[in-house]
Amino acid sequence: MAQKVARLTDVARSANLSVATVSRHLNNHIQLPEATVARIRRAIDELGYHPNPHARSLSRGRSETLGLVVPDITNPYFARLAAAVEREAARRGYGLTLCASLNTQDREREYLARLSRTGVDGIIFVSNHADDGSLREPIQVSGRRIVILDEDIAGVTASKVFIDNQQGGFLAGRHLIDMGHRRIAFFGGPEAMRSTQERLAGVRRAIADSGVEAVVGDIYCGDYSPEHGRACAERLLATRSAATALLVSSDQIMIGALEIFRRAGLRIPAQLSVIGFDDIAPFILFDPPLTSIRQPVDALGRRAVDLLIRGLEGEPVEDVVEHLPVELVLRESVGRPPQESGPAKARKPRRTTTKGSITP
Amino acid sequence: MAQKVARLTDVARSANLSVATVSRHLNNHIQLPEATVARIRRAIDELGYHPNPHARSLSRGRSETLGLVVPDITNPYFARLAAAVEREAARRGYGLTLCASLNTQDREREYLARLSRTGVDGIIFVSNHADDGSLREPIQVSGRRIVILDEDIAGVTASKVFIDNQQGGFLAGRHLIDMGHRRIAFFGGPEAMRSTQERLAGVRRAIADSGVEAVVGDIYCGDYSPEHGRACAERLLATRSAATALLVSSDQIMIGALEIFRRAGLRIPAQLSVIGFDDIAPFILFDPPLTSIRQPVDALGRRAVDLLIRGLEGEPVEDVVEHLPVELVLRESVGRPPQESGPAKARKPRRTTTKGSITP
DNA sequence: GCTTGTCCGTAAACTGTTTTACCAGAGGGG
């Protein structure tokens, strides 16, 4: 009783072979005659042999496992990202160990250390706050290959995959201008974060490009949460803003904002045109269906995994920084500004979904 | 250049000790004089030594990693569950490797095999479909300790943690009866699943216990999805059902159903009283805020991890089967049935949140 | 003075693979 689990040695002995032969056969490093193969197969079945994964990892120097550090999988955006990463990793034969940093630097550092101790081959790192430089050293010291996703961490040399935030702002801005809006409000994430700054810059570029007299005012920054969205919306209503259009920088913020708008009886888009950002939440189900900048979340995850695994498997890849294109999905939450009487000088909106392009 | 990473041997040599001494000190198996400790510390810092996790796992026979198989983290219910599991695992010093089965038996089997190959110490398994018996063997053969979560897989001997589905149905049913409803519709998940059957049984038990002449009719089963919810709602409206109340067996189904009801202009609870199940989605934000049976999702995850780790760390635990209590959260989506003119013989609702109890 | 026990420490076995270096024998070409 309590019989030991079968080892490779046992299989080899039972098949009258050396361990090396069996091992190489199992790893397809050798072509054996059918008779020998059958002997091995029989021995394995009989003994119920399963290779010991720890020994395998030690010997090969890798475990075929990736680590993913993400602020919070309860947030649909990160859930979707994690799902994409997991799927792609699995497709390429890698496992994924998940770490929820809850967006605190402490836990981020702790998980980085833990992942080093845990033997993952590489790490995909997603943070969601402005970086204060304290992450730089633990990342470099972890010794693991790493790729930074979604939000930058300055000073770290690694491959990085972002979305084209500026293009997102630009597409939204241009659409609003085209529809005749001249004052655009903006509900953003943390002010210090690149995503916020770049999206804003995109809107401004759209205005500048249009040659039209327009402005982005009522810029309220905070964190990516429904609470912040509610606060923004209340503030916008309270100040009786002159803005006729609004760009909301995330689904989470949008959910909070819509709650307040609905409660206040604000009609969208009759009284206020609204564009969202992310397009993960089922905005098509909302009333009205929401026009939104769609992030290529799945592509983001896939690309990060691809870059990481490539680096891992010897291919000597340079660190790259990529900006994946976003697109504008037109639905029904953007209309003409209320004060505009006729179809004066406003141009028509363009095609239904407008692909952004990769910026260098 | 390309200098080798420091090994324990290097540390020992540099500190003028044997590897055993250093190893035991690092693992707190020995108390050393301060001078020796300092030598070790110096050597480690100088060499930048990090223990090799693979070697460690091999030697100790475990990796302090758990596996979680879940249908889809994109679903908020499972996302929440995964978050709870991850948090608890991390708290106890364990990592978590994530597998998304997408609810297909094939992928479930594949992941089970993969997790065996990947060296996790134990597995938490969540499936979301009626089990056809084909999972039984791969689970047993995996050789890993396993705990089944949320939905049963018959014939598997393992610890299992469920919620008390019947109590959920019962609490909902009793509340509706108390409010005067006599015909209750039910939108459920797959008919073959225990969760569906037990919740339904709970409602029926509530009716039986009340001694009142009531019935649960318009029972529509399908999968846990918004699409199914839309289909259910359309069917209910189309048949001009006599039901004055409705129990919806999941958030996902609810989202679809509400969309149709809203579109049809149905007033809740004036024309139809509604109770939800899960209470993960922010139902408090809905209009009206939804009365719902709340699942103890965090507790579910924590308990599963606890059971698993206990078994792993030698404590000889019997396989247990637990049913965690649910509670009824009263909000504003349940009222009196429309045809009821006065507050006739209906009893008052009870306290605000009613804890269920553990059933044996 | 002898035993006993503690403290600090060592050598060696053990974990279970993969991989390298090598080799006997068979078959083919010259």
Add this chain to the structure above:
DNA sequence: CCCCTCTGGTAAAACAGTTTACGGACAAGC
């Protein structure tokens, strides 16, 4: 007949820790 190249296979050395069994030195107890 000799040389060469496959084929099918082996022994042994990594991989990098943990753990066991043991042992010398020194102090205390008798």
